[in-house]
Amino acid sequence: MCEKNDKIKVGNIVVSLKGHDTGRRYLVVCETDENFVLVCDGEYRKLDNPKQKRKKHLKFDSESPIECNDALNDSILRKLLKK
């Protein structure tokens, strides 16, 4: 059974396309429903205060997924997003 080629999913890096944060890179940390995800960048939006974004206002940016586990913190996230 094939998978939907929908890359806005947990662990992927995305870029904001709409809003005051246009162009900012984020990590998707949670999928709240069919249309929304929670995103963080470790700087403007820390892991304990994620931002809700509509999926269609985001663009997939990197093909290297990041594991969202306990070891991930804001400082690591900032470094990962800078790459």
Place this chain on the structure above:
Amino acid sequence: MITTKTPSEIIKMRDAGAVVRDTLLMIEEYIKPGVTTKELDMKIEEFIRKAGAVPSFKNYNGFPASSCISIDEVVVHGIPSDRELKSGEIVSVDVGAILKGFHGDAARTFEVGEVDEDKRKLIEVTKQSFFEGIRQARDGRRLGDIGHAIQEYCESRGYGVVREMAGHGIGRHMHEDPIIPNYGVAGMGVPIKKGYTLAIEPMITLGNPAIRINRYDGWTCSTADGKPSAHYENTILITGDEPEILTL
């Protein structure tokens, strides 16, 4: 996260792959005009359960059957029903099984009775594109190499490559990272490493690659222009050398 399989996990993946392979070999004999897709699904479920495995598609995100049976213009995720197969159609059967906690996933497209030359060629190109793709599936290459090889092989022959659906990593879960599109740029994407198990599945259409998903069942995925489509899938293991096909 992409998981690398340990030797003991690989043994289990081989066993799960063997069940899927045997199921597809068994069902080929039953593909005849007049048989309903529901009957085929029942045979598949019975066979998988007899082998001590569990059909992984059943109830997966609400999918109502043990296999996806897609006729002609249906690309993937066809739900088995009382529809009878007719001579001249092509039918793709996608099967998944869980054995000892690990998944196997494979699909084939079969001819029903006598089919015309265009459809026969479509099945052949789809199958060959898979082998062109896995030629790139080696330790050190990148996922874009696989997608590029499939896209290049099919589009140069005038066939369409479905973009909205893709292959996937496989292991303890049916759908694991990474997503493996059947198109791409050579040298781009995630590096492929030894120990990855991937399900590579080209979905090729005779016409335009655009698809639409049935809004009533949420599953059936058909070509937008109504032209036939074929599907070929195997679970492969990345080794130091040629990839090992676990479901063939």
